[in-house]
Amino acid sequence: MDIKGIPLTTFATTFDSPKEDLDPLSAYPSSNKKLKDERLGLNEVPIEATDSNMDVSSGGNNPVDEVTAEGFHEEKISSWIWILSTVAGISGILFGYDTGVISGALAVIGSDLGKELSSKQRELITSATPFAALLSGITSGWLADLLGRKRLLMYADGIFVLGSIIMAVSKNIATLVAGRFIVGWGIGLASLIVPMYITELAPAHMRGRLVIIYVVFITGGQLVAYALNAAFENVNQGWRIMMGLGAIPALCQLVPLFWTPESPRYLLKQNHVEKVYKIMSRIHPGAKPGEIAYKVTLIQEGMNFGTLEGNQFQRLKYSFKRLFSVPSNRRSLFIACFLQAFQQFSGTNAIQYFSAIIFKSVGFKNSIQISVVVGATNFLFTILAFMLIDRIGRRRILLCSATTMIISLSVCAISYHFLELKKTAWKYVILGSIISFLASYAFGIGNIPWQQAELFPMEVRALGTGFSTAVNWSGNLIVSATFLTMMESITSVGTFGLFAGFCFAGLVVCFFTYPELAGMSIEHISILLEKGFWNAVKERNSKRKSNIKDTY
Numbered sequence: 001m002d003i004k005g006i007p008l009t010t011f012a013t014t015f016d017s018p019k020e021d022l023d024p025l026s027a028y029p030s031s032n033k034k035l036k037d038e039r040l041g042l043n044e045v046p047i048e049a050t051d052s053n054m055d056v057s058s059g060g061n062n063p064v065d066e067v068t069a070e071g072f073h074e075e076k077i078s079s080w081i082w083i084l085s086t087v088a089g090i091s092g093i094l095f096g097y098d099t100g101v102i103s104g105a106l107a108v109i110g111s112d113l114g115k116e117l118s119s120k121q122r123e124l125i126t127s128a129t130p131f132a133a134l135l136s137g138i139t140s141g142w143l144a145d146l147l148g149r150k151r152l153l154m155y156a157d158g159i160f161v162l163g164s165i166i167m168a169v170s171k172n173i174a175t176l177v178a179g180r181f182i183v184g185w186g187i188g189l190a191s192l193i194v195p196m197y198i199t200e201l202a203p204a205h206m207r208g209r210l211v212i213i214y215v216v217f218i219t220g221g222q223l224v225a226y227a228l229n230a231a232f233e234n235v236n237q238g239w240r241i242m243m244g245l246g247a248i249p250a251l252c253q254l255v256p257l258f259w260t261p262e263s264p265r266y267l268l269k270q271n272h273v274e275k276v277y278k279i280m281s282r283i284h285p286g287a288k289p290g291e292i293a294y295k296v297t298l299i300q301e302g303m304n305f306g307t308l309e310g311n312q313f314q315r316l317k318y319s320f321k322r323l324f325s326v327p328s329n330r331r332s333l334f335i336a337c338f339l340q341a342f343q344q345f346s347g348t349n350a351i352q353y354f355s356a357i358i359f360k361s362v363g364f365k366n367s368i369q370i371s372v373v374v375g376a377t378n379f380l381f382t383i384l385a386f387m388l389i390d391r392i393g394r395r396r397i398l399l400c401s402a403t404t405m406i407i408s409l410s411v412c413a414i415s416y417h418f419l420e421l422k423k424t425a426w427k428y429v430i431l432g433s434i435i436s437f438l439a440s441y442a443f444g445i446g447n448i449p450w451q452q453a454e455l456f457p458m459e460v461r462a463l464g465t466g467f468s469t470a471v472n473w474s475g476n477l478i479v480s481a482t483f484l485t486m487m488e489s490i491t492s493v494g495t496f497g498l499f500a501g502f503c504f505a506g507l508v509v510c511f512f513t514y515p516e517l518a519g520m521s522i523e524h525i526s527i528l529l530e531k532g533f534w535n536a537v538k539e540r541n542s543k544r545k546s547n548i549k550d551t552y
């Protein structure tokens with residue numbers, strides 16, 4: 001038996017393990033911890049050919065002996081990985097579009113649903129989407145393990161289409177709320193699955209960029225929505241078109257999804273080794289068959305196989321137990337949830353969703369057009385993060401961007417103080433500080449929390465990211481539902497000052513708990529977190545100084 005011409009015994013002879021001799025994926029018997037750690041790069045030595053990893057049977061010409069940790073970085077990666085990440089990322093358009101379009105739609109809906117909308121009804125229509133996303137995030141993690149990432153994404157598209165149609169044809173408030181709820185359910189599902197799917201597919205050194213594709217689509221979707229809000233401002237029943245348009249990206253994604261493969265890590269969990277082998281060979285066209293088998297082995301070793309036996313309920317129970325009982329999993333959960341909370345409590349969506357109202361209230365006449373500029377800033381700086389994240393690293397980007405967010409929000413709060421003293425020129429400082437806040441936000445905390453799946457080992461990944469996705473949507477709901485009330489009760493100075501305070505707390509916590517994860521294989525991250533937050537941070541800082549890279 002062999003895989004693509006590589007005798008499976010190649011790997012068995014490597015480790016002298018008669019028990020596992022027919023399975024390349026058992027090339028690293030768990031008992032041989034030192035050797036396994038070395039092969040996984042945990043002993044911080046580049047993997048080099050030694051007598052013990054040479055294939056004697058192939059006359060010492062084993063492709064494995066040419067594999068070094070550095071070698072994985074320099075090999076050719078096919079453009080297919082970009083196509084797959086882009087197809088998955090399209091869900092981001094739906095997320096961004098549906099969260100961005102509502103403010104414009106509510107502004108023009110008038111009495112089209114029978115009578116003028118009250119504030120309570122507006123709130124209900126707005127919050128139905130984040131509320132449903134929160135519920136689906138928290139309840140659907142296990143579905144990603146049961147049905148697979150790809151299939152669930154296809155269901156999410158079906159849900160989007162249904163929700164968009166219901167919203168477009170709604171005749172009363174209840175139907176519109178139902179449509180918004182259905183769309184929100186799809187958004188919650190997609191925001192759970194897409195980052196996980198891309199993370200599980202991506203080679204370590206480009207994972208940051210590939211996951212950000214999703215956020216580029218989110219912010220792109222928001223920008224399109226703000227532009228349409230401005231364009232449809234005076235169109236009779238135009239809000240129906242705006243809502244219905246959401247179905248188009250969903251349909252555009254559904255078609256190519258039929259040809260998209262399932263996540264290799266999910267397939268491995270289902271024991272579809274041959275399929276994984278094919279996917280990996282396509283992603284790494286330059287790699288030799290032995291190198292591919294080696295990569296697969298590394299992934300499988302890190303996935304802790306055999307622990308997810310039993311029926312669905314037992315597995316869920318097991319995952320749940322492991323998530324909360326294993327210290328490194330708890331740390332992963334803390335970081336993932338904290339980053340999502342930091343993102344939302346920075347006040348970003350209060351500013352984005354209500355930007356037209358904010359700018360109108362400080363004295364700008366063309367406030368809807370200015371909110372398009374706000375959306376464009378978010379989009380452009382997400383693209384900048386996309387270009388730089390794998391080079392600069394997540395931690396450095398995060399700490400820098402959080403610092404400029406704090407400064408921008410503080411300047412904004414101070415400017416409101418002077419504006420209240422009737423010094424109207426300060427409105428330009430408010431505009432500048434809000435744009436600078438969003439630029440810094442988009443460059444760092446706007447995208448890094450969506451790297452969440454890399455924090456969790458396979459056995460708890462779906463559940464863990466389900467929780468952190470739910471934190472994102474709860475934060476979104478709380479901040480957007482309380483922003484206007486806060487502006488009234490604690491004033492604009494107090495509100496922006498409070499967001500600056502949240503960001504300061506976020507910066508401090510990230511400094512002590514969030515290690516640099518760029519370039520690490522996802523199987524290593526939880527092993528790193530076993531050492532504790534601060535030790536992990538220190539270890540990765542010193543590793544980056546000595547420029548030690550990781551394998552796939």
Ligand SMILES: O[C@H]1[C@H](O)[C@@H](O)[C@H](O)[C@@H](O)[C@H]1O
Pocket residue numbers: 099215218219222343348349352378446447450472476
């Ligand atoms: O990462 C995204 C992005 O930053 C969006 O602009 C924001 O509206 C979302 O809430 C956030 O999750």
